[in-house]
Amino acid sequence: MAIMVNQVGYEAEGPGKKAVVSRPGSYALKNMAGETVWQGETGTAVQDPLCGETLYSLDFGSVRAAGKYYLEDGQGERSDTFIIGRDVYAGVHNAMIKALYFQRCGCALEETYAGPYIHAACHMEDSQIYGVEGQTLEARGGWHDAGDYGRYITPGAVTVGHLLYAYKLYPGAFEEELNIPESSNGVADVLNECRYELEWMLKMQRKDGGVYHKLTAWSHAPFVMPEEDKDPFYAYSVSSLAVADFCACMALASGVYHGVDQAFADRMEAAARLSWQWLEKNPEPLLFANPEGSNTGEYGDGADADERLWAAAEMMLLAARKGENAGTYRDVLRKILDTGLKVTDFGWTDVAGFAALAVLTDSGKTAGEEIQGVFRKAVLAEAERLVHLSTENAFGMAMEAEDFCWGSNMVVTNRGILLALACEMPGEQTASFRARYREVIQAQIDYLLGKNITGYSFVTGFGEHAYRYPHLRTTAADGIDDPMAGWVSGGPNGRPGDELAIRMIPAGTPPMKCYLDREECYSLNEMTIYWNSSAVFVTAFLRGRELTGGVKA
Numbered sequence: 206m207a208i209m210v211n212q213v214g215y216e217a218e219g220p221g222k223k224a225v226v227s228r229p230g231s232y233a234l235k236n237m238a239g240e241t242v243w244q245g246e247t248g249t250a251v252q253d254p255l256c257g258e259t260l261y262s263l264d265f266g267s268v269r270a271a272g273k274y275y276l277e278d279g280q281g282e283r284s285d286t287f288i289i290g291r292d293v294y295a296g297v298h299n300a301m302i303k304a305l306y307f308q309r310c311g312c313a314l315e316e317t318y319a320g321p322y323i324h325a326a327c328h329m330e331d332s333q334i335y336g337v338e339g340q341t342l343e344a345r346g347g348w349h350d351a352g353d354y355g356r357y358i359t360p361g362a363v364t365v366g367h368l369l370y371a372y373k374l375y376p377g378a379f380e381e382e383l384n385i386p387e388s389s390n391g392v393a394d395v396l397n398e399c400r401y402e403l404e405w406m407l408k409m410q411r412k413d414g415g416v417y418h419k420l421t422a423w424s425h426a427p428f429v430m431p432e433e434d435k436d437p438f439y440a441y442s443v444s445s446l447a448v449a450d451f452c453a454c455m456a457l458a459s460g461v462y463h464g465v466d467q468a469f470a471d472r473m474e475a476a477a478r479l480s481w482q483w484l485e486k487n488p489e490p491l492l493f494a495n496p497e498g499s500n501t502g503e504y505g506d507g508a509d510a511d512e513r514l515w516a517a518a519e520m521m522l523l524a525a526r527k528g529e530n531a532g533t534y535r536d537v538l539r540k541i542l543d544t545g546l547k548v549t550d551f552g553w554t555d556v557a558g559f560a561a562l563a564v565l566t567d568s569g570k571t572a573g574e575e576i577q578g579v580f581r582k583a584v585l586a587e588a589e590r591l592v593h594l595s596t597e598n599a600f601g602m603a604m605e606a607e608d609f610c611w612g613s614n615m616v617v618t619n620r621g622i623l624l625a626l627a628c629e630m631p632g633e634q635t636a637s638f639r640a641r642y643r644e645v646i647q648a649q650i651d652y653l654l655g656k657n658i659t660g661y662s663f664v665t666g667f668g669e670h671a672y673r674y675p676h677l678r679t680t681a682a683d684g685i686d687d688p689m690a691g692w693v694s695g696g697p698n699g700r701p702g703d704e705l706a707i708r709m710i711p712a713g714t715p716p717m718k719c720y721l722d723r724e725e726c727y728s729l730n731e732m733t734i735y736w737n738s739s740a741v742f743v744t745a746f747l748r749g750r751e752l753t754g755g756v757k758a
């Protein structure tokens with residue numbers, strides 16, 4: 206028996222105030238005094254393909270009165286409590302950004318900002334250039350990628366990409382201060398936090414524009430605090446994946462920080478141009494694989510066309526801002542688009558969606574009608590596919606069974622980003638299209654925050670049943686019971702990849718049920734910077750709409 210709700214809550218004026226329940230019948234919505242404020246019946250039965258159960262939707266969308274509530278069935282079973290109110294995602298949104306501060310490497314975390322989660326400065330030694338005897342690199346800084354202490358260019362670029370686009374589109378969602386060292390400096394804290402990563406990325410660029418793929422140890426550290434991890438770190442070889450993502454990210458960031466800190470923006474612009482030159486000189490893919498025997502993150506990727514597409518899109522906009530001819534970049538875009546590349550994803554393997562974001566949110570329409578049209582068509586087709594998918598399961602998920610991979614929660618939120626982009630595109634969508642997209646986006650966030658078959662909220666510290674045991678070295682080693690708030694779990698994985706998960710989850714378990722809140726389960730319950738940033742984009746969308754009073758013209 207289960208009553209599954211968004212454990213954080215629902216916007217009073219928002220769409221889709223729904224729970225999913227496993228027993229049909231009559232339910233009451235009660236306030237904390239136990240008074241019934243609404244009563245209603247479940248909808249028709251749905252055989253859910255994602256969790257393998259028969260479930261029912263419960264729609265209490267007519268309730269608008271702000272308050273704290275729970276749902277109760279005829280037999281006295283209760284749901285977790287939740288809020289109905291205004292701007293209900295502010296707390297989780299800000300915590301998911303603040304979480305990145307806790308990943309800062311190369312500095313101490315101080316009590317003023319970190320509360321109990323302090324540690325001494327970590328990973329302060331220079332790194333060795335892998336395979337080049339005696340050559341070192343000073344590349345302190347940046348965010349630890351995830352539960353491990355590695356720092357990698359491609360996921361870093363994607364994280365910053367999610368955050369900068371969210372900031373550009375929904376600045377109203379980034380006004381609160383996050384209590385980080387730079388707070389109150391007159392710059393939005395999301396930009397302060399991203400700068401910490403960008404400064405590190407700049408150190409990873411070689412003089413010839415090449416960018417090292419990653420900075421990690423040979424093997425993952427044991428579960429110790431970062432300052433106790435004394436293994437040597439290496440800058441591993443240059444990859445075209447890293448160079449192109451770096452180029453895109455720096456070109457994008459130089460536009461965003463223009464007017465915030467001109468000198469910093471100029472440095473990033475120069476870095477972007479240098480890496481673009483490298484890409485032009487090196488047209489063949491230069492991919493990345495870990496050297497034999499090394500087990501730190503790989504972020505291997507079989508193709509670099511999508512990374513080059515993103516780089517070309519951002520360089521095109523940079524050129525336009527500078528009044529330069531953007532023709533070369535446009536040509537590259539056209540050439541890659543002609544191959545039929547998918548342009549609707551926003552993960553580290555497939556970044557072409559960022560090119561769509563760049564082109565379709567560019568008010569200057571630099572790409573021109575033809576290229577814009579290709580992106581627009583692809584985004585609308587994918588949005589329609591996702592809306593259709595959302596009608597085929599009980600949770601309104603824009604997901605199919607095979608989408609539940611390692612880090613499935615980012616698939617969930619990246620689909621939210623795609624639908625958000627479909628809402629923002631200039632052109633033909635009607636208000637009713639937008640309303641449908643928004644409802645599906647809401648359902649993805651409901652899932653993340655507890656309306657799913659596991660009953661967990663997948664964000665630490667948010668919800669009565671938030672997961673508590675992320676695969677995160679600092680949390681495992683710091684002796685503090687609770688993890689810091691605001692970490693998005695990787696989530697259910699239909700193809701479990703760690704020893705405990707493989708042992709505990711019987712083969713054939715429906716994918717949404719393939720989850721354990723166990724620290725050992727890195728293939729189900731790790732956290733990463735880019736799973737957070739993707740979720741931040743979606744809460745920014747939901748909040749931004751709320752704060753600016755709804756759909757923009």
Ligand code: 9MR
Binds near residue numbers: 355502
């Ligand atoms: O997020 C990555 C996931 O998509 C891959 O399936 C998995 C295995 O290759 O690796 C994940 O990335 C990990 C990275 O390699 C190292 N830092 C932790 C990341 C999250 O588990």
Ligand code: ZN
Binds near residue numbers: 311328349354431
């Ligand atoms: Zn560190």
